Amino acid sequence: MSEVREKKPTIHEMLGAEKLRDVVETFYTNVQADPLLSPIFPEDIQPVVEKQYMFLTQFFGGPSLYSDAYGHPMMRARHMPFPVTPQRAEAWLSCMRHALQELEVNEELTQLILQRLSAPAYHFVNSEDE
Numbered sequence: 001m002s003e004v005r006e007k008k009p010t011i012h013e014m015l016g017a018e019k020l021r022d023v024v025e026t027f028y029t030n031v032q033a034d035p036l037l038s039p040i041f042p043e044d045i046q047p048v049v050e051k052q053y054m055f056l057t058q059f060f061g062g063p064s065l066y067s068d069a070y071g072h073p074m075m076r077a078r079h080m081p082f083p084v085t086p087q088r089a090e091a092w093l094s095c096m097r098h099a100l101q102e103l104e105v106n107e108e109l110t111q112l113i114l115q116r117l118s119a120p121a122y123h124f125v126n127s128e129d130e
Contacts, residue, residue, distance in 0.1 A: 010061025011116060014109055017057065023099050024053045030095035037091050040082045060116070076124055083127040093121050 012020065028049050031037045041048060054065035055073060066073055096117060100110040 012060040012062030027099040079124040089121040
């Protein structure tokens with residue numbers, strides 16, 4: 001007998017494309033207000049917002065928007081020009097946590113998203129805290 005396994009929904013399916021866009025926009029409002037993060041982001045944040053939306057869509061199991069537009073993400077290499085410290089990684093995750101809470105994403109999904117983002121956030125660290 002073969003078992004039929006139920007396919008678990010992806011984060012992208014659970015959150016939805018519209019809500020993900022809201023999360024990314026709220027997140028970058030938080031980033032711009034953060035004293036550790038704002039200095040390493042451009043003043044015109046809109047292109048970054050769009051790329052992040054495309055990347056997270058793909059990263060969370062949705063369509064491969066980012067790769068289709070820009071090729072392989074190579075995220076660590078793309079972050080190397082910027083001083084990413086452990087404190088900045090934590091601040092980045094904190095901004096995301098606050099965006100998810102502000103938009104009332106349920107706690108279980110919030111924890112799943114933060115867990116999924118934690119490894120990459122710390123993988124991009126390339127500098128010591130000041």
